[in-house]
Amino acid sequence: MSDKEIKNLEDIFEAKIARDEKIEPKDWMPEKYRKTHIRQMSQHAHSEIVGMLPEGNWITRAPSLRRKVALLAKVQDEAGHGLYLYSATETLGISREEMYNQLHSGKAKYSSIFNYPTITWADIGAIGWLVDGAAIINQVPLCSTSFGPYARAMVRVCKEESFHQRQGYEIMLTLCNGTPEQKAMAQDALDRWWWPSLMMLGPTDDASTHTEQSMKWKLKRKTNDELRQQFIDQTVPQADILGITVPDKDLKWNEETGHYDFGAIDWDEFWQVVKGHGPCNKERMQTRVSAWEGGEWVRDAAMAYAEKQADKKVRKAG
Numbered sequence: 015m016s017d018k019e020i021k022n023l024e025d026i027f028e029a030k031i032a033r034d035e036k037i038e039p040k041d042w043m044p045e046k047y048r049k050t051h052i053r054q055m056s057q058h059a060h061s062e063i064v065g066m067l068p069e070g071n072w073i074t075r076a077p078s079l080r081r082k083v084a085l086l087a088k089v090q091d092e093a094g095h096g097l098y099l100y101s102a103t104e105t106l107g108i109s110r111e112e113m114y115n116q117l118h119s120g121k122a123k124y125s126s127i128f129n130y131p132t133i134t135w136a137d138i139g140a141i142g143w144l145v146d147g148a149a150i151i152n153q154v155p156l157c158s159t160s161f162g163p164y165a166r167a168m169v170r171v172c173k174e175e176s177f178h179q180r181q182g183y184e185i186m187l188t189l190c191n192g193t194p195e196q197k198a199m200a201q202d203a204l205d206r207w208w209w210p211s212l213m214m215l216g217p218t219d220d221a222s223t224h225t226e227q228s229m230k231w232k233l234k235r236k237t238n239d240e241l242r243q244q245f246i247d248q249t250v251p252q253a254d255i256l257g258i259t260v261p262d263k264d265l266k267w268n269e270e271t272g273h274y275d276f277g278a279i280d281w282d283e284f285w286q287v288v289k290g291h292g293p294c295n296k297e298r299m300q301t302r303v304s305a306w307e308g309g310e311w312v313r314d315a316a317m318a319y320a321e322k323q324a325d326k327k328v329r330k331a332g
């Protein structure tokens with residue numbers, strides 16, 4: 015293709031973005047746009063899949079049948095979100111196998127938040143309330159992201175996340191209205207999950223390598239710091255209703271800005287977790303890799319069956 019032809023395609027692409035029109039898989043797109051979407055969308059898919067593990071740990075120990083049913087449904091939704099997102103990413107020309115390889119070899123990231131342990135039932139409440147709460151704040155703007163398949167996937171995902179968030183908040187509410195021991199469990203879960211939930215929304219805008227370009231392409235509609243502030247402003251009053259305390263002595267409502275001021279985030283901890291040195295990184299990867307290896311016979315059997323059927327068809331036609 016000549017330089018002039020490429021320039022023409024770039025102009026059409028930029029004009030579509032400026033008009034807020036969706037870019038579809040068969041449309042021309044700059045290679046960097048395609049690659050950055052594969053990066054973000056596949057990491058999002060991996061996060062949903064790895065994100066099932068901390069909660070999966072509690073399905074057999076949920077305190078009642080009602081809680082068990084709700085948790086099972088939530089974890090199944092997460093599997094669905096992962097598969098949805100893998101399919102959407104495949105439209106950009108990467109195979110699912112390659113994405114799995116990237117996850118299993120440690121090349122692709124997944125959200126830092128899923129490398130923390132779930133040591134009590136209250137952690138299931140805190141994950142729904144805080145982690146799904148942060149996920150919704152991050153994902154609602156993604157419903158109007160520029161790449162069509164990603165934007166459409168997010169609409170359904172957000173509806174389900176909202177049920178997940180309420181499920182978690184209701185667990186917290188029940189614990190906080192329970193015995194002093196139950197309320198202490200809820201406080202302890204908030205103490206452990208608060209800071210990792212703030213980190214989950216990504217590094218500060220100064221330290222974020224991708225934000226500037228992703229905002230121009232309308233892949234991201236809000237910056238990491240904007241989302242974090244929104245999450246804090248929305249969540250602190252919810253902690254007040256629960257009657258538990260956000261573990262930040264510098265947290266204070268600021269009349270002038272109309273937002274909460276908050277204390278320093280430990281970014282060293284965040285980068286350690288991202289680099290694979292969090293409390294559960296190794297365990298999470300081992301579980302995923304052994305699930306993949308354990309499922310090999312199912313994949314082989316499905317392939318053998320498909321080949322047999324194709325053979326039959328050929329023989330019939332012949």
Ligand SMILES: CC(C)(COP(=O)(O)OP(=O)(O)OC[C@H]1O[C@@H](n2cnc3c(N)ncnc32)[C@H](O)[C@@H]1OP(=O)(O)O)[C@@H](O)C(=O)NCCC(=O)NCCSC(=O)Cc1ccccc1
Pocket residue numbers: 053054057058059061062065066092123124125126127141145146149152213214215216217221222223224225228234238288
């Ligand atoms: C905002 C951000 C996460 C990061 O902004 P970007 O512009 O992409 O990056 P930025 O330049 O700011 O960062 C520089 C580097 O740092 C990496 N990094 C940053 N943050 C993290 C992190 N937290 N963990 C690990 N790594 C992180 C980043 O990849 C980049 O490294 P790279 O160059 O790739 O090697 C964005 O990708 C996004 O919105 N993703 C879609 C939403 C999504 O994936 N949600 C997942 C949760 S789904 C869920 O929770 C549902 C659920 C709930 C409950 C239970 C089960 C399931």
